[in-house]
Amino acid sequence: MSVTFVIGGARSGKSTFAEMKAKEYAENVLYLATAVVTDQAMADRVRKHKEQRPKSWSTLEMYRDFKNLVNFPEFTNSDAIMIDCITTLIGNFMFDSKLDFDLCSIEKVNELEEKITLEVMSLIEVCNCNNKKLIIVSNETGMGVVPSYYMGNYFRDISGRINSKISHRSDFMYFIFSGIPIKLKHKGEMVKWPQDF
Structure with missing residues (x-):
């Protein structure tokens, strides 16, 4: 079992690179699609992903x-699992929560973040326990303009913290920059910052 984490900005080529890694890892691949089609733009994105x-x-x-993946033959018959993507998963949870992020307490937001974190970690655990190679795709949300509204800020912060947790559980990590993959981590080895940084 191994975890490969592929992260980058929007339309950076993350999915294409992750799919290439999945093909390297196994012939039998299960794709976990987290997108919920809500409009024409999302429908077009889903269609393009399916076609490639x-x-x-x-x-x-x-x-x-x-945790229920073990009940699906698609899971048991696959050697590699690819999930695309974590930030869409987070957005779905935020929408499902029905929280008014302009008015709700920070405690409610923290509870939601904990729920999402446990869900993502459960995916890693079920793949680990069943000897599956896992490829995780996520967006880097912390390098752009700071959102001017509460929900956007919470989304950015939750995404950043969950991405950090995934990176620490990963064996391999790649940052995709304008279609170019940059290896950040290989079998537990990460770039170490200088002590006085």
Whole structure:
């Protein structure tokens, strides 16, 4: 079992690179699609992603209850699992929560973040316990303009903290910059900052 984490900005080529790694890892791949189609733009994105994936791959549309993956033959019959993407998963949880992020307490936001974190960690655990190679795709949300509204700020902060937790559980990590992959981590080795940084 191994975890490969692929992160980058929007339309940076993350999915294409992650799919390439999945093809390297196994022939039997399960694709976990976290997107929920809510408008024409999302429908177009989903269509394009489907068209570029190998037809032989299995697909499950899900972003929660990953502990139940063991009940799906698509999971048991696959050697590698690819989830695309974590930030969409986070957005789905935030929408499902029905919280008014302009008015709700920070305690409610923290509870939601903990719920999302446990869900993501459960995916890593179920793949680990079943000897699956896992490829995780996520957006780097902390390098752009600071959102001017509460929900955007919470989304950015939750994404950043969950991405950090995934990176520490990963064996391999790549940052995709304008279509170019930059290796950040290989089998537990990360770049160390100078002591006085």
